[in-house]
Amino acid sequence: MKKTCMLIAVGFLALFISGCMGTKEQTEGNHQVVKEEKGPLQVKETKQIQQKEAEVIDTPKWIEQKEPVELPILMYHSISSGNSLRVPKSEFAAHMKWLKDNGYVTLSPEEAYRVFTTNTKPSEKCVLITFDDGYTDNYTKAFPILKQYGMKATIFMIEQSIGRPNHLTDEQMDEMIASGLSIESHTIHHLELNRLSREQQKEELKGSKAFFDQRFTQRTRMVSYPVGRYNEHTLKLAKEAGYQMAVTTEPGHAKKAQGMMSLHRVRISPGLSPESFGRLVEGNR
Template sequence: MYHSISSGNSLRVPKKEFEAHMKWLHDNGYQTLTPKEAYLMLTQDKKPSEKCVLITFDDGYTDNYQDAYPVLKKYGMKATIFMIGKSIGHRHHLTEEQMKEMAQHGISIESHTIDHVELNGLTPQQQQSEMADSKKLFDHMFHQQTTIISYPVGRYNEETLKAAEKTGYQMGVTTEPGAASRDQGMYALHRVRVSPGMSGSAFGAYIESMK
C-alpha cells in the first residue's frame, strides 16, 4: 500500500525507493494483479503465478501519474489507484485525463469514496451514499464495473462492510497490516503498508515474510 510518491512524511515514499521496490518485484519474478485477478485468486484460488501482488495507491495524488506511472510502465507492472471522487482535478490530485491515460496501460482506477470521510462516523445510509456515489462516478467515467473500495483512513465498522456489499462492490480493503486472505472476509482485506526508508532488499524481505 502506497500513498504519495514523494518525501516528507511516513505516507510518502520517494521515487528512488519506489523504483527499487518495483525492480525487486520484477527481478524476482512477481506478477502484479488487477482487481479482477485478485478477486479470482481469493475466491477461486486462480493464481496467475505463485508470486502475486496487488499494488495499490490511496488518494490519487498527481505524483502517482508523474512519478509512479513511468516506473510501473518501465517494469511492466499493473497497479490500482483508489481515487477520491471529489478530488479529481483538484490541486495535487489526478485529473480525469491522467487517469484515463493510465487506465489504457494497466492501471485500474477504483473507489476511495466521494468525500474521503471516516466511514465509521457516518450513519449506515450515509456510508452507502459515499460508496454508491463514487461507484456510479467511476463506472460512468471509465465504462467499467468498479469492484473494490478502500476505506478512508482505514476507518470502518460492521455497517461499512455491509454497505460495501450492498452497494455492489466485490471487495473492500483496509489498512490492517498483513497479506490479504479470504479468511479476513472479502470486505475487510488486509494490506502491506510500505514506508519510506525501505531499500529494495528490505522491501523484498518484507514481502517474502508475508508468505
Template sequence: MLNRPNQSTNNQQQNQTSQSKSTAKWKTYDDPVQIPILMYHAVHVMDPSETSNANLIVAPDNFEAQIKAMVDAGYYFLTPEETYKAFSENVLPAKKVVWLTFDDGNEDFYTIAYPILKKYKAKATNNIITGFVKKGNVGNLTVKQMKEMIAHGMSFQSHTVNHPDLSVTDKATQKDELTNSIDFLEDKLNTKVNTIAYPSGRYNQTTLDLAKKTYKLGLTTNEGLASANDGLLSLNRVRILPTTTAKGLLSKITTDNK
C-alpha cells in the same frame, strides 16, 4: 489523505504494459492463498512542509528500486479482477504475485509513479477520492490522466467521495459515499469497479453490510498478507514506508503459497 504542494514531473514513457493480455495458467491451491497487497500513497521527493505526512511519501528512487526488485524476483502484478478471482476460486496465475495499491489519487501517481511502472511493465491500482476529482482539486488525478493510464494497464477503484471516517458516519451518508463514488468512476472511465479502500482504514459493520451490496473486495490498513479467511471485504495490506528498502519489501511479501 495527503495534502502536499503541487509537483509536476512529466516523464512519460511509451512502453507497453506487461501482462495486459495475460496468458498465465492459473493453479488451484489446497490451502487458502495469500496475496501481498501493497499500500502506497504518494511517490515524490518530500518537501520540508510535508513532515506531518512523512510516512505516506516514498522517494522516486526508492520506489523504482522496489518495483525493479519485484520484477527481478519474478513477481506477477495483479489487477483487481485477478485478485478477486484468486481469492474466490483459490487460484493463482503464478507462485509469486503482488497487488500494488495506492490511496488518494494523488497526481504524482501520473507524473512520477506511472512512468516507472510503465518502464518495468508493471500494473497498479489507485483508489480514488472521487469528490476531489469532480472538483478539480490541484494535486489530484484528472479523468483524462486516468483514461490514459487505463490504456496502459493501470486501474482505478473507490476510496469514497469525500474521504470520511466511515466508522462514525451515519448509514445514509455511508451509502452515498460508497455508491456515488463507484457510479462516478464507472461513468467517467467506462470501467468496472469492484474494490473499496476504506478511508484511513476505518469502517464498521454497517460499512461492510453496505459494501457487500456493491463491491467484491474491501481494503483495510490492517497490516499483513491478505487471505480470504479475513473476509473479502476486510483484506489486510502491507504498508510501504519511506524507510522500506527493496530488500525489506521482498521480505515483507513472502507468502506460504505452495
C-alpha cells in the same frame, strides 16, 4: 419436302441440345470459378481458427493452490518525501525492480478477485500494487516506472478530488487506464466511514461506485476505506453497493478468511531498502 422439313427439324433439335449442353458446361464452369474464389477464403479462415486455438494453448493455466491463498496487497500513497505516507521516487523504483527481478506478477482487481474466489494464481509469485488518494505524483513519478517494468497497479481515487491541486486529472487517469492501470473507489469525500450514519455511509460507497462505473464505463470492483476506518455497517453496505472487494489499513497479507470486504494490506513506508521491502512482500518481517 417432308424430308427437308425433317432435316431442318433435326438440325434445330441438335442446335438446341448443343446449346443446353453449352449452358450446362458454362454453369459448371461458373461453379468452378466460385470454388476457386472461395478456396483462399477457406484457407484464411482455417488459419485464423488455428491461430486462436494456438493462443488458447499458449495461455498460461492458473495454478491451483493446496493452501488458502495469501496475497500481498501493497499500500502506497504519495511518491515523494515529507512524512510516513510518502515514499521517494528512488525507493519506489527500487521496490518495483525488486519485484521484477524476483519474478513477481502484478494483478488487476479482476485477477485478484479470481485469486481469492478460486484459490488459484497465474503465477506462484503475485502481488497487487495499490495507491490511496490519487495524487498527481502517481502519474508523474510512479506511472513511468510501472510502464518501464510492464506492471499493473490500482489507484483508489477520491471522487471529489479529481482535478484538484496535487491530484489526478481526468486526462491523466484516462491515459493510465489505457496503459493497464485501474482506477477504483476511495469514496466521494474521503470521510471516516465509522463516524458517519448508515445513510451517509451508503451514499459515500454507493454514490462513488456509480460515479466511477459511469465515468470509466467499467465495473468498479474495489473500495479502499478512508484512513482504514469502518464498522459492521460499512462491511454490509460495501457489499450491497456492488463491490467485490474492499481493503483496509490493517497490516499483513490478504486472505479470503479475513472477509472480502475487509482485506489487509502491506503498508510501504519510506526508508525501506529493497531487502527489507522484499521481506515484507514475502511475509517475513
